Amino acid sequence: MSNEVKLQEHLRKKPYLVDAIAGNSAMLVSLGQTGRLYRLWWPHIDYPQHVDEIRTGLSLSSMPGGVTWFDSTEAGWQHGANYVPHTNAYRVSSSHPDYPVQVEQTDYAAPGQPLMVRNYRLTYQGTETTDLEFYHYGSFRIAENEFYATTEFRGEHDALLHYRHEYAFAVGSSAECSGYQAGTGTWDAAASGNLNGNEIDMQPDGALKWTFTNIAPGQTVEFPIYIAAGDSRESALAALAHAKSRASNEWFDEMVAYWTNFLANATPCPSEDQAIAELYERSQLAMKLMADEQTGTIVAAPEFDEYFSRCGGYAYSWGRDAAFVTTAFNKAGLGDLSEKFYDWALTAQEPDGSWQQRHYHDGRLAPNWGLQIDEGSSILWGMWEYYVHSGQKQNFLDRVWPAVEKGAAFLVQYLDPETGLPKPSRDLWEEREAEHTYSAAAVFGGLTAAASFARRKGEDELAVAWEQSAQQIAQSIDEHCWNEERGSYYRGIKLTVSKEAYEAAHERGESGVVFQRDKGYWKHILDFDPIVDISLLGLSVPFGAVPIDAPRMKQTADTIQELLTSPKVGGIKRYEDDHYIGGNPWILTTLWLSHYRALQGQYENARELLQFAVNNVTSSGLLPEQVDRNTGETAWVVPLTWSHAMYILAVHFLAEKGELK
Structure with a gap:
């Protein structure tokens, strides 16, 4: 694959311009107006970055067409987004003219924790009872490296674990998942709504599914997805367990209190x-x-x-x-x-x-x-x-x-x-x-x-x-x-330029000097910039x-x-x-x-x-x-x-x- 092709594939997943950032000064993420999470840095805000691609989608038993990825505009989804006032939490509302679910997604990092919280409110606007499936697909290019990754489903934690060398990320929810897949073919499986239950693979990809049954018209389902980081598998899983030990609204209230106090001071x-x-x-x-x-x-x-x-x-x-x-x-x-x-x-x-x-x-x-x-x-x-x-x-x-x-x-x-x-x-x-x-x-x-x-x-x-x-x-x-x-x-003065720029400037009457420097190379300097x-x-x-x-x-x-x-x-x-x-x-x-x-x-x-x-x-x-x-x-x-x-x-x-x- 040529570098140009690699770049275009990269930009499909991560455009140059982002719409928002969220974090806690140790964990930092960049986000799009659709709610797509493009990049995640931890335990520092500059290096390393760990995300290749993270996507979120859903399907309804009462709607044809399988999984729709609502963090995209390609399938007709429309989005409104802004920060939760006085915080660094980013909230996106997604709707579709032909799909009867309103999605509200709020992304923030828990203060002082290696934890990204993605809270979802799914409001069903259909006219008859339905089952709802929610999908979370993640490809982690840990430490900005495409090699040597492992993805594993850990049943005792009801979580996907992505790890490489000294970094690990555990993905899960306080709601129990209903399906999973680790490794090769995960994206296609998630897009078709058929996760195969593969438990471990030496690949960066994994997906989880949550099923909510008998959702009545007007009913709202609310649940969090946690991305917990650690410097080992054990510490990432422990951070996830700590996240699950509290109600998600407690994490939200603590985050709001943190930024309220920050601004008050x-x-x-x-x-x-x-x-x-x-x-x-x-x-x-x-x-x-x-x-x-x-x-x-x-x-x-x-x-x-x-x-x-x-x-x-x-x-x-x-x-x-x-x-x-x-x-x-x-x-x-x-x-x-x-x-x-x-x-x-x-x-x-x-x-x-x-x-x-x-x-x-x-x-x-x-x-x-x-x-x-x-x-x-x-x-x-x-x-x-x-x-x-x-x-x-x-x-x-x-x-x-x-x-x-x-x-x-x-x-x-x-x-x-x-x-x-x-x-x-x-x-x-x-x-x-x-x-x-x-x-x-x-x-x-x-x-x-x-x-x-x-x-x-x-x-x-x-x-x-x-x-x-x-x-x-x-x-x-x-x-x-x-x-x-x-x-x-x-x-400035004594401006270094190329030979061609120097000759063009000399023809315009600008003055300068040329001298030989090390190894026989020449340096061209104009008197003024x-x-x-x-x-x-x-x-x-x-x-x-x-x-x-x-x-x-x-x-x-x-x-x-x-x-x-x-x-x-x-x-x-x-x-x-x-x-x-x-x-x-x-x-x-x-x-x-x-x-x-x-x-x-x-x-x-x-x-x-x-x-x-x-x-x-x-x-x-x-x-x-x-x-x-x-x-x-x-x-x-x-x-x-x-x-x-x-x-x-x-x-x-x-x-x-x-x-x-």
Whole structure:
């Protein structure tokens, strides 16, 4: 089977875009608007993922045609879905014009338990008594591996057990099943309604059936299906037994109480506008699910492109994203999550003091494109922001100081003696190598933060040295990075390009250098990168290398708004010639400009930019990464943690000025 065919088969089961997430910060699932469960991560929210395909269907003795899969639109099923208010439980209502059963499905993870609950209410709307059969089909690609799986029916537990190596998943219900099948041919058997009772097979597939007899018109059947996880067969079965030991409504009530308490201890939205407040609360709830319960790692988004067919993956922890997210945590009354993240960050620092591009939950380096100097700089800056927010907790200062000292020392030695800017590295979008203006601002912010830490530790000489290095960066930005012709800062200098791009630029009169590097390879570098990019706002917001009201900064912001506003749907693109997923406006970039306008005092514009986010939530109230530039539909990544963080910050920037309506 070719890679393209494999990809298409994969996307049939797991589309790029999802509609919702649910979980408890240790177990995470992604769901569709039909209620189909696409992916399940445990015991961490980034890795590993265990689901190949999970489907749910039913049949009635009074209806021809066998099993109908109601988690699909193909058979005529229609769906309405949204979150249970004030929780991370996702509820889907399914109906069919010709099939007399109304299905209500509620998915949530039990707090503090390795347990996913899928609660079903089946309301029969026919005119004569019938028997109802409910089917649950599961194919578990445990630890993202198609090999070495076993599926087994365990009669004493009335459950299917899927296991491979150190992970196991037990699937069952408090209602006793009436049929089962493990292994080869299970999907076809379930689709035909004829499970054969095979007890065990070295295959990932299995199905269960429940039969409810003599269902009268108007009668409702309610029962849960539990997916219990464990690091052994015994622990998964024990978790399932614990789930069955309580009534399903007790698990639901406990879940509601957990999220009610979570929100009660967070900062309420500072706006009385219903739409703004609802998105604020949903942002708090979503960001909590993106912070790993055990390690504190913050992931950018649930993974959705496992084959790297359109991007490089999102279920990793970036120091840059996390610095914005933790600052939003601070504002939203979730500072404990910030502290937990920075404790985790200590485990991810390299021996030389750097932080690399992105990491797994355990601090190991994730797939990457090389050093981004803004990542570690952002972590240092974010540490200081949390320290100030925390009331300057001494124990936090003492824990992070060794990492701060090593991190700042790395940043200082990474400065280019020729320009005074950080040496070339990848930009924040991970697309090009240069001495980037945004990266320089981030290093300014990191060194300024480190100097502030040093003064608290009584290390005045270090503080002075790091402050001087930071000021040299600010001076170098002023000297080397202004593009008078464009009315904007350069995106960067010393831009590495291909030979073909260099020759084309040379013909246009652009200057640069070519030199031979190792093993006889050649490197082509242009002097300037003149593309206008939203990240140039980072010079002021959040890093403060250039004052908000500096003439050049104001001119840059105006140029950004003029050139990067998407003409059909509004919103702000990342940069002028962006082609990623079609070159759409992003939520976070639009909100970034809102931040700047609020601090600048252009409140009406800041509110308009904020409203763009409010207007472009998904049907379940989450924020995507992008909005299609032609249709206004969700274009990519749901939810993006950074989008929700920038929204929280935009709300507070306006509220703190008394300008949030």
